[in-house]
Amino acid sequence: xxxxxxxxxxxxxxxxRKHPAGALKAxxxxxxxxxxxxxxxxxNALTGLRQRVGNYPGVTVEKKEGRLxxxxxxxxxxxxxxxxxxxxxxxxxxxxxxxxxxxxxSHTARPDLVVCVVDACNIExxxxxxxxxxxxxxxLVIALxxxxxxxxxxxxxxxxxxxxxxxVRVVPTVASKRRGVEELKRVIGQGACAAGKxxxxxxxxxxxxxxxxxxxxxxxxxxxxGPDAFDxxxxxxxxxxxxxxxxxxxxxVLRDHVRRDHxxxxxxxxxxxxxxxEARYQWIRxxxxxxxxxxxxxxxxLTHRIDRIVTHRVWGIVIFAGIMALLFQSIFTWAAxxxxxxxxxxxxxxxxxxxxxxxxxxxxxxxxxxLGGVAAVVTxxxxxxxxxxxxxxxxDSGYMARAAFIMDRVMGRVGLHGKSFIPLLSSxxxxxxxxxxxxTIENSKDRLATMLVAPLMSCSARxxxxxxxxAAFIPARSVLGIFTxxxxxxxxxxxxxxxxxxxxxxxxxxxFLKSSVPVFLMELPEYKIPSIRSVLVQVAERAYSFLxxxxxxxxxxxxxxxxxxxxxxxxxxxxxxxxxxxxxxxAGRFIEPVIRPLGxxxxxGIGLVSSLLQREMFVSTMGTIYNIDNANDxxxxxxxRDRMNSDRDPATGLPTFTALTAVxxxxxxxxxxxxxxxxxxxxxxxxxxRWPAFQIAYMSALAYGVTFVVYxxxxxxxxxx
Amino acid sequence: MxxxxxxxxxxxxxxxxxxxxxxxxxxxxxxxxxxxxxxxxMCENALIxxxxxxxxxxxxxxxxxxxxxxxxxxxxxxxxxxxEAGTA
Numbered sequence: 032x033x034x035x036x037x038x039x040x041x042x043x044x045x046x047x048r049k050h051p052a053g054a055l056k057a058x059x060x061x062x063x064x065x066x067x068x069x070x071x072x073x074x075n076a077l078t079g080l081r082q083r084v085g086n087y088p089g090v091t092v093e094k095k096e097g098r099l100x101x102x103x104x105x106x107x108x109x110x111x112x113x114x115x116x117x118x119x120x121x122x123x124x125x126x127x128x129x130x131x132x133x134x135x136x137s138h139t140a141r142p143d144l145v146v147c148v149v150d151a152c153n154i155e156x157x158x159x160x161x162x163x164x165x166x167x168x169x170x171l172v173i174a175l176x177x178x179x180x181x182x183x184x185x186x187x188x189x190x191x192x193x194x195x196x197x198x199v200r201v202v203p204t205v206a207s208k209r210r211g212v213e214e215l216k217r218v219i220g221q222g223a224c225a226a227g228k229x230x231x232x233x234x235x236x237x238x239x240x241x242x243x244x245x246x247x248x249x250x251x252x253x254x255x256x257g258p259d260a261f262d263x264x265x266x267x268x269x270x271x272x273x274x275x276x277x278x279x280x281x282x283x284v285l286r287d288h289v290r291r292d293h294x295x296x297x298x299x300x301x302x303x304x305x306x307x308x309e310a311r312y313q314w315i316r317x318x319x320x321x322x323x324x325x326x327x328x329x330x331x332x333l334t335h336r337i338d339r340i341v342t343h344r345v346w347g348i349v350i351f352a353g354i355m356a357l358l359f360q361s362i363f364t365w366a367a368x369x370x371x372x373x374x375x376x377x378x379x380x381x382x383x384x385x386x387x388x389x390x391x392x393x394x395x396x397x398x399x400x401x402l403g404g405v406a407a408v409v410t411x412x413x414x415x416x417x418x419x420x421x422x423x424x425x426x427d428s429g430y431m432a433r434a435a436f437i438m439d440r441v442m443g444r445v446g447l448h449g450k451s452f453i454p455l456l457s458s459x460x461x462x463x464x465x466x467x468x469x470x471t472i473e474n475s476k477d478r479l480a481t482m483l484v485a486p487l488m489s490c491s492a493r494x495x496x497x498x499x500x501x502a503a504f505i506p507a508r509s510v511l512g513i514f515t516x517x518x519x520x521x522x523x524x525x526x527x528x529x530x531x532x533x534x535x536x537x538x539x540x541x542x543f544l545k546s547s548v549p550v551f552l553m554e555l556p557e558y559k560i561p562s563i564r565s566v567l568v569q570v571a572e573r574a575y576s577f578l579x580x581x582x583x584x585x586x587x588x589x590x591x592x593x594x595x596x597x598x599x600x601x602x603x604x605x606x607x608x609x610x611x612x613x614x615x616x617x618a619g620r621f622i623e624p625v626i627r628p629l630g631x632x633x634x635x636g637i638g639l640v641s642s643l644l645q646r647e648m649f650v651s652t653m654g655t656i657y658n659i660d661n662a663n664d665x666x667x668x669x670x671x672r673d674r675m676n677s678d679r680d681p682a683t684g685l686p687t688f689t690a691l692t693a694v695x696x697x698x699x700x701x702x703x704x705x706x707x708x709x710x711x712x713x714x715x716x717x718x719x720x721r722w723p724a725f726q727i728a729y730m731s732a733l734a735y736g737v738t739f740v741v742y743x744x745x746x747x748x749x750x751x752x
Numbered sequence: 753m754x755x756x757x758x759x760x761x762x763x764x765x766x767x768x769x770x771x772x773x774x775x776x777x778x779x780x781x782x783x784x785x786x787x788x789x790x791x792x793x794m795c796e797n798a799l800i801x802x803x804x805x806x807x808x809x810x811x812x813x814x815x816x817x818x819x820x821x822x823x824x825x826x827x828x829x830x831x832x833x834x835x836e837a838g839t840a
Binding site: 116117119121152153155156159184186269270271302304305308309312313325334335338339342343344347432435436437439440443448449473547548550551552553554555556557 | 777778780782783784785786787788789790791792793795796797798803804806807808809811814815816817818819820821822824825
């Protein structure tokens with residue numbers, strides 16, 4: 032390996048040299064790099080953690096921290112920063128990275144050492160960020176990642192040349208295979224990790240002269256020095272002359288000077304806006320000409336061949352629709368068997384408890400309350416696993432960015448750009464990461480519009496509600512020989528969510544979130560075979576989270592609901608009467624006048640209220656109250672869907688649920704904001720209660736209005752029977 | 753590689769498919785977009801190749817990176833034939 036690099040000139044370096052062993056006592060090490068260069072994979076390899084990775088830009092939108100144990104026993108905090116192309120941030124996620132790197136973040140101290148992850152297949156672009164970090168005298172190590180892919184593409188990197196020219200250590204790595212990780216740890220632990228050679232790139236002479244003058248004025252009038260003064264001078268020279276009038280924070284003398292600079296440079300024919308980037312790239316190109324060589328490519332790459340089909344103007348949409356249809360179809364067909372096993376398992380447990388525990392409140396509490404509520408939700412675990420398996424494969428393969436590319440035109444019609452589609456697609460899994468993924472959107476109004484509509488996408492918490500109602504009330508009929516009515520109903524619920532999200536986004540963008548026409552600009556990563564480990568880790572985490580909720584919140588709420596649905600005691604009354612006069616029944620009947628126009632009775636009312644916390648609570652609530660309602664059914668032999676299907680209003684003898692009621696309930700759940708966690712995330716991301724309050728209000732009104740129309744239309748069409 | 757199909761000065765939106773062209777000027781009205789394009793390597797004098805055209809958008813190769821961009825944005829990037837053939 033190449034010896035330690037020269038050119039260490041910062042204060043940090045002096046500290047390092049004072050250390051007796053020559054080792055860097057770095058307390059905080061930050062990982063930075065362009066989006067999708069493998070930072071999170073390297074973070075996981077260095078820390079042993081399991082942060083989510085994906086093959087599309089913008090997976091990491093906030094900093095993540097882990098412990099890094101170096102070979103000499105030194106423990107460091109390793110921070111994984113969101114990807115950024117430059118220190119001039121243009122989106123909230125990039126701002127987080129820049130603020131931490133430059134020591135501007137109030138919540139995080141400036142890192143003692145930065146590991147810049149450079150994609151070996153894209154060195155030229157990555158060196159732009161590296162050169163900015165060098166200019167800022169940031170103590171730096173370069174992890175040249177994905178060197179195996181570079182080798183396959185015929186790219187040769189001369190590490191010694193790079194190290195010599197940059198003045199920092201360059202460690203080749205393949206993070207996904209843990210190659211080079213131990214060497215990187217060793218280099219991080221060495222004292223040689225200091226700032227490299229700054230400002231090697233040269234501006235044209237007249238620009239440099241104006242820049243130097245401005246730096247002097249910034250020092251004199253605003254006490255700005257060093258790289259801060261240079262960056263400010265560069266920004267002032269590149270800005271529009273007309274904008275100077277509005278820059279009242281600057282001294283008038285300085286503004287006059289900048290105005291004259293603009294005139295002089297324009298007279299000389301210098302493009303002020305591009306000269307800084309161009310000069311930096313000029314140096315990078317010269318460096319790459321010496322340090323990097325690439326064999327000429329023969330024929331089209333695999334990525335290009337796949338893109339030719341999946342981004343085709345017709346086939347692209349057909350393939351996208353086909354993938355979505357397969358996803359929802361498989362959720363029903365492939366999950367059926369494991370769901371039946373889980374159901375049978377809970378039935379067996381229920382029977383066992385019924386035999387062991389003597390009749391009474393304790394047995395009722397355990398069998399009908401706790402087990403009934405939890406079993407109703409846990410049965411849907413296979414469907415949740417399948418959903419996340421599909422999403423994981425789509426993310427890791429690189430298809431997600433193509434979905435955004437294909438959908439750009441559709442998104443453009445509602446005033447958003449294709450980039451908004453990834454947060455919306457992520458919201459199929461959960462609205463919380465979806466809302467956080469909007470941090471990659473540069474325009475604040477586009478971002479807010481995307482956040483406001485993201486919870487309309489059908490998340491995994493809605494899936495148990497949909498599948499319970501579909502299995503119970505939608506006939507098992509084949510459609511076109513390959514699809515089933517159940518699969519298509521599920522697809523249409525997801526379609527309704529997407530349609531509502533796009534419609535509301537259009538409305539918001541036409542009214543109070545008007546902004547300039549969005550621009551689609553997005554890196555499309557190479558396709559790769561999804562990493563089984565990465566996908567399975569993600570699926571396992573989601574499954575654990577689902578089971579954890581079932582074992583904590585839902586278990587607790589089921590016990591509480593059992594109590595509310597069982598008391599006050601009415602000895603001698605029929606189970607249905609007891610439920611009707613219980614505390615829960617009273618609450619359900621209290622809101623019944625409000626929900627009756629939607630076709631819902633008081634039992635559904637109990638479900639709607641309990642699921643304000645989280646949507647899948649509806650299923651556990653139904654599980655609990657139908658267990659209580661069917662007290663004669665020992666051990667839960669009949670499934671919840673059978674009980675709901677056979678439930679009749681004691682007064683009228685009419686079924687409580689019909690296919691129309693089921694559809695109305697699903698429509699309500701598609702459109703209503705029934706998730707407190709999403710409200711909390713909206714509050715955090717918008718830094719105010721105003722937008723979450725607005726979101727709850729508009730979604731509630733939309734859910735009520737659309738459900739009412741669907742119910743009335745259904746009755747008018749004679750579907751209410 | 754011959755560059756006979758490239759007009760002396762045209763936009764990237766009209767550049768021939770599969771041919772390397774050189775960026776001569778970015779004139780997007782929004783400064784932050786122009787800056788982002790430059791930072792992504794789509795700066796003046798860079799070689800770029802349009803590889804696929806879709807439904808109102810296109811895929812280009814700059815350096816070794818594939819970038820998706822819409823036709824309006826591509827229309828703000830002026831290109832010309834490079835002095836000598838090369839790959840983007």
